[in-house]
Amino acid sequence: MWVLPRTGLHCNVEAETAAVRPLVQFAALLLLHGLLLGNPEPYPAAQVANAAPRFAVPILCTDNQHAAHTKARGTAVIVDTSGVILTAAHVVQEAQLDCTLTVLAPNDEWSRASKFYAFAVQQCSADPLLDIAVCHIAALDRLKDWSFLRAAQIRTRGWKAGSFATITGFTGWGWFPTVVRGQILPPQLYHTHEGCYCDVAVSVETHEGMSGSPIVDDGGAVIGVVTLAGTGKFRGASFGTSLANAVGFLRKSGWSGPLAW
Numbered sequence: 001m002w003v004l005p006r007t008g009l010h011c012n013v014e015a016e017t018a019a020v021r022p023l024v025q026f027a028a029l030l031l032l033h034g035l036l037l038g039n040p041e042p043y044p045a046a047q048v049a050n051a052a053p054r055f056a057v058p059i060l061c062t063d064n065q066h067a068a069h070t071k072a073r074g075t076a077v078i079v080d081t082s083g084v085i086l087t088a089a090h091v092v093q094e095a096q097l098d099c100t101l102t103v104l105a106p107n108d109e110w111s112r113a114s115k116f117y118a119f120a121v122q123q124c125s126a127d128p129l130l131d132i133a134v135c136h137i138a139a140l141d142r143l144k145d146w147s148f149l150r151a152a153q154i155r156t157r158g159w160k161a162g163s164f165a166t167i168t169g170f171t172g173w174g175w176f177p178t179v180v181r182g183q184i185l186p187p188q189l190y191h192t193h194e195g196c197y198c199d200v201a202v203s204v205e206t207h208e209g210m211s212g213s214p215i216v217d218d219g220g221a222v223i224g225v226v227t228l229a230g231t232g233k234f235r236g237a238s239f240g241t242s243l244a245n246a247v248g249f250l251r252k253s254g255w256s257g258p259l260a261w
Helices: 021-032 089-093 143-148 243-252
Strands: 056-063 070-080 084-088 099-106 116-127 132-139 164-169 178-183 200-202 214-217 222-229 238-242
Touching (some): 070 222, 089 116, 089 132, 238 243
Antiparallel strands (some): 099 116, 116 132, 164 214, 222 238
């Protein structure tokens, strides 16, 4: 029924050391020029929309020994410009000593972006049942990089089944996001065989690298985060945790931002 395998959901990711930092910055430069290994058009039917939200950012996994070995690990949502992101827990759970996690923030809207700024993923806390994680990020280079962060609006109510939602994520090639759109399915609680729960589903297929992607309503607010893609009879749908279900965890993790109504 489900894809995206899990292991233990423990998250305690520390910032990279000074020795690793040049590797991460070099990897970001490679990404900027579209030189990462992979398929340059993994999903040609999924177009990059002008509406791709700036608060959706890629999470990169860089081999600490080989900076060229960098790939998109998943997607995150910036929820606070002080450096707080929300993503799927399994995106950050496998970060180990041989892998440094960073996010890249664009200098403009994704459709016009020409430069990217790297931030180290630091302390993370996770809710295993919801498969979500809140992490803090730190600028790798200049203090002015913080000015390029844009925070999402969070909506916990008001969306309805049958309305449309957009999902923006990063599938592993270049710096442009993949954008897909579908209808929100009737509310139902889904229990995965890994023990996680999903309470929001959208009638569109997502791909590897899009875990942690924001589910955005037509008002531009984030209503959920993608954690799973359906298989078998559920193929063609994507599942996640709603912000209505996750806002309590966000608050406990220190997020104090406003809610969109």
